[in-house]
Amino acid sequence: MLDIKTVKEGNCCIVSLNGRLEADMAAKAEEKFLEAAASADEVILDCKELEYTASAGLRTLRRLQQEMKKKKGSLKLRNVKPMVADVLVLTGFAKILTLE
């Protein structure tokens, strides 16, 4: 299960992910990500409670990053757990995303 909460603060949209970004949740996550991308120039993904992602989840992150680049906005991933960070490093996604 994945719970996605979105909070808008000015021109910044904070999307908090809680749970597991599995393939069966990827479509829903992508929809929420694209809504966030459309609504703000700065998107922050708070991954404090994100426990898991595989390649389907990574593709949704890439889609969000593509949108933010297209509109010359910024995307940051915050509080990424070490296990999830390992996946980002192994696949190379740590190079195309900004982790803070």
Added chain:
Amino acid sequence: MKSITLRASYDNLQSVMGFVNSELDQCDCDITVKMQIQIAVEEIFVNISDYAYAPDTGDVEICCELRRDPDTLILQFKDQGVPFNPLELPDPDRSSEALMERIGGLGVFMLRQYMNDVRYSYENGRNVLTVERRLDYIVEL
């Protein structure tokens, strides 16, 4: 060896995870090992769901066995879809440019990194993919 047969579709991903987790819960393995096995399971199941029977769907049989000394989880996925050997895929281009475009093969890449052994055979009209993972240590990558 326990087994489950179900339709290869995203709706069944949680059933597949539950099946594998029930086996994993019987052993005292690190949470990182567990996650890496779950990633492998998701990648294999999603691949079968997406491609094996496209544009239709079909069944997949999953067998799970826990072997002791050393503790090892063995998983086998069998489908009757188009013959596909994931081990023939080259490693994906993981440069930033390639990752921002389209990437294929990332799931299979992770599967190969996280499992100790991945074997493929085509038997009696079925793809048989067998993966093994030691449970007593974390693969350092």
